[in-house]
Amino acid sequence: MMRIAVIGAAGRMGKTLIQAITDANGVELGAAIVEPTSSLIGADAGEVAGVGKLGVSIVSDIQDCVADFDVLIDFTTPALSVANAAYCAENGKSIVIGTTGLNDEQKALLAEAGQKTSVVFAPNMSVGVNLTLKLLSLAAEILGDDYDVEVVEAHHRHKVDSPSGTALRMGEVVAEALGRDLKECAVYGREGQIGPRTQKEIGFETIRAGDVVGEHSVWFATEGERIEIVHKASSRMTFAKGAVRAAAWLENKQAGLYDMQDVLNLK
Numbered sequence: 381m382m383r384i385a386v387i388g389a390a391g392r393m394g395k396t397l398i399q400a401i402t403d404a405n406g407v408e409l410g411a412a413i414v415e416p417t418s419s420l421i422g423a424d425a426g427e428v429a430g431v432g433k434l435g436v437s438i439v440s441d442i443q444d445c446v447a448d449f450d451v452l453i454d455f456t457t458p459a460l461s462v463a464n465a466a467y468c469a470e471n472g473k474s475i476v477i478g479t480t481g482l483n484d485e486q487k488a489l490l491a492e493a494g495q496k497t498s499v500v501f502a503p504n505m506s507v508g509v510n511l512t513l514k515l516l517s518l519a520a521e522i523l524g525d526d527y528d529v530e531v532v533e534a535h536h537r538h539k540v541d542s543p544s545g546t547a548l549r550m551g552e553v554v555a556e557a558l559g560r561d562l563k564e565c566a567v568y569g570r571e572g573q574i575g576p577r578t579q580k581e582i583g584f585e586t587i588r589a590g591d592v593v594g595e596h597s598v599w600f601a602t603e604g605e606r607i608e609i610v611h612k613a614s615s616r617m618t619f620a621k622g623a624v625r626a627a628a629w630l631e632n633k634q635a636g637l638y639d640m641q642d643v644l645n646l647k
């Protein structure tokens with residue numbers, strides 16, 4: 381039985397991950413970690429996640445549970461995920477990271493951890509979004525430069541990074557299929573007297589409102605028609621199931637930095 385630890389166990393994704401682990405075959409919750417000032421330290425992780433007692437007491441330091449897990453699942457903050465990847469690399473543990481908002485330097489540190497241990501890092505763990513990435517690549521290849529590309533995303537009011545990691549990955553996939561570099565052609569949140577659109581820019585628009593779980597829409601628009609490729613998540617369970625699938629997939633995997641396209645065999 382593969383033992384999974386969840387860090388950020390009291391967070392929106394943390395609680396959903398514990399539910400998903402409880403529902404899945406072949407894996408079990410080995411440990412649950414919260415931040416050091418949390419009032420939940422010592423509480424039962426299953427009770428906090430709403431799935432009943434699991435006999436796993438919440439701790440506040442990964443070192444206190446290092447013997448209790450094989451894979452760490454981390455949906456927390458960029459700095460913490462990077463530190464946890466380094467910790468897992470030094471301690472023979474695999475790690476699945478869903479955290480978004482990492483900068484280039486932080487991503488390079490994950491690649492460094494991937495030289496010593498197996499890491500899955502993906503901005504969206506749902507099967508649907510990962511299929512959508514394939515569809516976007518195909519659409520961009522067929523439609524080419526004549527179609528303007530815009531990425532629109534909506535999330536709940538608590539989300540702290542923008543654009544979403546998924547929107548950025550969608551932009552990267554489209555840019556790559558069109559032979560562009562997203563860093564050079566991305567335009568974020570237009571405002572004011574900005575002039576007409578340039579042909580090769582890829583625009584990003586962000587909505588933050590209420591309890592939206594996660595919606596992404598990519599427009600390909602030209603004179604006379606518009607194609608929209610849309611994904612709407614209605615439950616965080618879709619991300620959590622994907623993360624647990626990634627954790628199980630890591631069993632006996634060589635060191636490396638993988639993503640959900642690897643896990644789902646979509647490459």
Ligand SMILES: NC(=O)C1=CN([C@@H]2O[C@H](COP(=O)(O)OP(=O)(O)OC[C@H]3O[C@@H](n4cnc5c(N)ncnc54)[C@H](OP(=O)(O)O)[C@@H]3O)[C@@H](O)[C@H]2O)C=CC1
Nearest residue numbers: 388390391392393414415455456478479480503504505619
């Ligand atoms: N890849 C994917 O499929 C998905 C990715 N995400 C990403 O996952 C991340 C988390 O999202 P979400 O669950 O909504 O956010 P939350 O804020 O609900 O959860 C983050 C959790 O991390 C905890 N945390 C912060 N610092 C520490 C620490 N030092 N030790 C232990 N725990 C800590 C926070 O605790 P506290 O609140 O006490 O600070 C919080 O409970 C975001 O980057 C989001 O974009 C989200 C959904 C899907």
Ligand SMILES: O=C(O)C1=N[C@H](C(=O)O)C[C@H](O)C1
Nearest residue numbers: 480503504539544545546594
């Ligand atoms: O913060 C969230 O909630 C989500 N974040 C991810 C992202 O930034 O792409 C994935 C999902 O859309 C939910």
